[in-house]
Amino acid sequence: MAISSMTTTTHNPITIEEENVAKRLWVKSHSESIHSLYTPFVISLASGNLMLHTFRHYIAQDVHFLKCFAQAYELAEERADDDVDAKVSIGELRQSVLDELQMHASFCQEWGFDASKQTPPNSATIKYTDLLLATASGKIEGLKSPEKITTPFEKTKVVAYTISAMVPCMRLYAFIGQNLQSLVDINGNSHPYKKWIDTYSCQAFQAAALQTEDLLDKLSITLTGEELDIMQKLYHQAMKLEKEFFLAQTISQQTVVPLSNEHNHVTIFSDYDLTCTVVDSCTVLADIAMATSPNSGQNLPENQSQSTNMSLTKLKTTWDALVKQYAEEDEHLMESMLVSQKVEKFDYEGLQRVLEQLSDFEKRANTRVIESKILSGLNIDDIKRTGQHVVLQEGCIDFFKSVTKTQNLDASVHVVSYCWCGDLIRSAFESEGIDNLQLHANEFIYEDRLSTGEIMRKVESPLDKLQVFNNVLKEHDRCDQTNITVYIGDSVGDLLCLVEADIGIVIGSSSSLRKLGDHFGVSFVPLWLGLVMKQRGHVEGSGFSWNRQSGVVYTVSSWTEVHSLVVGS
Secondary structure, three states: OOOHHHHOOOOOOOOOOOOOHHHHHHHHOHHHHHHHHOOHHHHHHHHOOOOHHHHHHHHHHHHHHHHHHHHHHHHHHHHOOOOHHHHHHHHHHHHHHHHHHHHHHHHHHHHOOOHHHHOOOOHHHHHHHHHHHHHHOOOOOOOOOHHHOOOHHHHHHHHHHHHHOOHHHHHHHHHHHHHHHHHHHHHHHHOOOHHHHHHHHOHHHHHHHHHHHHHHHHHHOOOOHHHHHHHHHHHHHHHHHHHHHHHOOOOOOOOOOOHHHOOOEEEEEEOOOOOOEOOOHHHHHHHHHHHOOOOOOOOOOOOOOOOOOOOHHHHHHHHHHHHHHHHHHHHHHHHHHOOOOOOOOOOHHHHHHHHHHHHHHHHHHHHHHHHHOOOOOOEHHHHHHHHOOOOEOOOHHHHHHHHHHOOOOOEEEEEEOOOOOHHHHHHHHHOOOOOOOEEEOOEEEEEOOEEEEEEEOOOOOHHHHHHHHHHHHHHHOOOOOOEEEEEEEOOHHHHHHHHHOOEEEEEOOOHHHHHHHHHOOOEEEEHHHHHHHHHHOOOOOOOOOOOOOOOEEEEEOOHHHHHHHHOOO
């Protein structure tokens, strides 16, 4: 790997000011909210081709749930006698639930059936309603028995716990409603479930969701740290049950997610630096060299020795010069690749031609790194030890574990990287218990466990990555329609593979990738929207087709979206 990541936008984990409890809890529930949005039920509902009998069954389950919700609000309202503001707010929220039930009743009236009588609650509905009613009744671990909850403070605590188990539903429905409304806006009044979508995307419901969060914040002010932990546990438990509620909706039609439902084999390809990691590996390796230089001033652990003979000053000067030269040449090269006229439709050949220039540039940069000897003398033990502590993107490890260990998923996983040192990557994954993926990267050459400064150059350019991609498909003889390829990347070096794969996924927001792709007619489509459109155009009985070199690349904000696509929730 050259120093390409020095000019690539990094993808920082989600951070947020600790303004309030509700917002923090929602951010921590990011994966559950994304998984819920990507469930077969929600994707089919969003597409408008959800079968009517499935929607009827969902409405029936939701009626059971909403009746329990109203009951929980009623119990909370009774306990809030000593907090007038909370009592009023809870009463308003209870009324909004009753309004929801009226909407559901209008659906049922159209179809001529009583949802609550004809359809019993399923296990997912029961789990959530049991949690709500137990919490609202004061049956909470760590509290007195319900009949002994008599003081205003104890009552307020139960109300806070009850609301914490209800906010996830309100916030998640508001989130899903907003996402679905964007599709209704595109297609006007033709969406068959527009009335349902309007209910959960309208300003009144969004305001009700905010009202529950404001109430939770106010009720949590007097709670101790231990009590806040209980509240957080209830919130997270409720969010998981809400996700299970959507997953439990019976789908009898073909759905675009997860991929494992439709395809006998899935071949996963992923870049490593800034796709899987938070920091690029070339910087990590340079840091090892500087930390183990003779005059670094570091107090090294007993099992770590000085590995390089180059002084710290010389290392820093050499590294800074390499980074500066790379950045300047990369900027100039990007400008030269965009001098041609922007195309109106996808031009694969043109994209490939300009990326040949990038290939030559990356190889020259690698040669400079080798000749500098900056990587000479690094101990393989230090490299592996450092690899165990490389910070990976949130959700990345969960995805790879799921793909490699899900029994009903036949998948092969390949990491394709410019990284100079494959040992660093292997150590990062093996430390997380992932040892069955196939790595395609450069390798250090060692003598007596110390790097010579030379690199076994295997993957240096976009063309090299594409060659790996094509070789894997030929080797596995997986070119029939039952196999589907997914490539996940973040930078210009991934572009050819992204458009060659059945499904190319960009994670992060590299401006250079967007510019170059857009210049050659690549369309960047949010993954969730692309899946909904694919579901919408689906004809029952036929498979979901994905076309290579279509010029469409999908974008995601997190690994959770990739997880939802491939493995499901």
